[in-house]
Amino acid sequence: MPTQTKENYLKAIYFLSQENIDVSITELSKKMNVSKPTANNMAKKMQEKGWLFYEKYKPVKLTIKGKRLGALIVRKHRLTEMFLSQVMSFGWEEVHDIAEEIEHINSNLFFDRMDEILGFPTLDPHGSPIPDKNGKVLKVNYLNLSTIKPGQKVRLCGLENSSKDLLLFLNKKKIKLGSVLSILHIEKFDNSFEILLENNSTILLTFDVCLSLLVEEL
Amino acid sequence: MPTQTKENYLKAIYFLSQENIDVSITELSKKMNVSKPTANNMAKKMQEKGWLFYEKYKPVKLTIKGKRLGALIVRKHRLTEMFLSQVMSFGWEEVHDIAEEIEHINSNLFFDRMDEILGFPTLDPHGSPIPDKNGKVLKVNYLNLSTIKPGQKVRLCGLENSSKDLLLFLNKKKIKLGSVLSILHIEKFDNSFEILLENNSTILLTFDVCLSLLVEEL
């Protein structure tokens, strides 16, 4: 029976592991906004639970069990986000904080029912994959908008980060998941993208924003 | 920002207060399944929060603030039960345990949305009133089935206790909220009730079960 706090640590390590299998105590402490001794102490406890490998002065690494458990929490998180968005009409910028709490609810029945009501979705409202009941994650293979050449037409499929600020910004620009973007021109000076939307309006996106958008070519 | 544990204590005191405004430490400790020192200690802490009056060797009593807060947690609990039952198709015997966790979610938006989707219900799936956003509770005035005379026809409107066992028993007997019951006969020997249901089947209910059923006369 993992506690809420430990579940959050597990998820943090799970995400940090995507970039690099090994996770340093310092990275973990930063992600969790706690002191290094706190992260260190927690790492030891999680080792005792069999969720990760811990050796003094070495980075930690999830065990198979830890990885699976982490994925299952992510599953609950993303199913919840999908439910909040599809069934309860929340905007994609509102769902994360609530899901951060609901992901800790202890009832498989509850999440299975969500899953069923949603028709067994594979992606969350931000385009991230929902791990299956065994913790297996579908590998999606999107392109980064920043790498697309002028003249190309793409569809927005996911986000590199789903920060509220980014989501609100995209709302304002009338860009949402599934939106079709035509790259008209890339400004040499600052690498900003001039983009034509479906509604025939033209918008400008900074290179930084383009780095956050995952697309597929049409 | 009340913690989950303290919210559960608050709710416990809130319910114990319905029967008797004053609540003893022993009652509280029993309801919460903790030792008396634990309950005592918690009572002191809740006093510091301004949720209750506490004086050594005296029973505790909720403050206005405590009563309101307690009612708001009950509101979240019952809205959740209603949502689980109406929107997510859970049986009335399945909703309590999940609601016991979800009631602690920290998002007014979440519960307001539930409320809206449900069409602002006033009763939960067990017939208990849902406190309003100010913590005000509608006073329902049902009769106890045990007090009804033979020949009378009544509608089931609520339950004195919503234990899972009772709910499963009622499921088996095909009795649900709104069911119409005609009292055919009361056995003098054991006070058992012979009852005719809408589907024309006749069932027998012990006096104890009748004590748990709240009805209105038709």
Next chain:
DNA sequence: TATATTTGTTAGATTAATCTAACTTATTAT
């Protein structure tokens, strides 16, 4: 009223999650 029982409180300990200060080990730069 005296005694027994119940109720409530104190004291002291434990576990989880956190902190700061001080120290050690490892890594990086000169």
Next chain:
DNA sequence: ATAATAAGTTAGATTAATCTAACAAATATA
């Protein structure tokens, strides 16, 4: 290779929530 910096660890303290053992106060009973 040494010194400086960064990363990781230990030690000791704190707060919330819990326990048991022992004691005190209130209530009930004979």
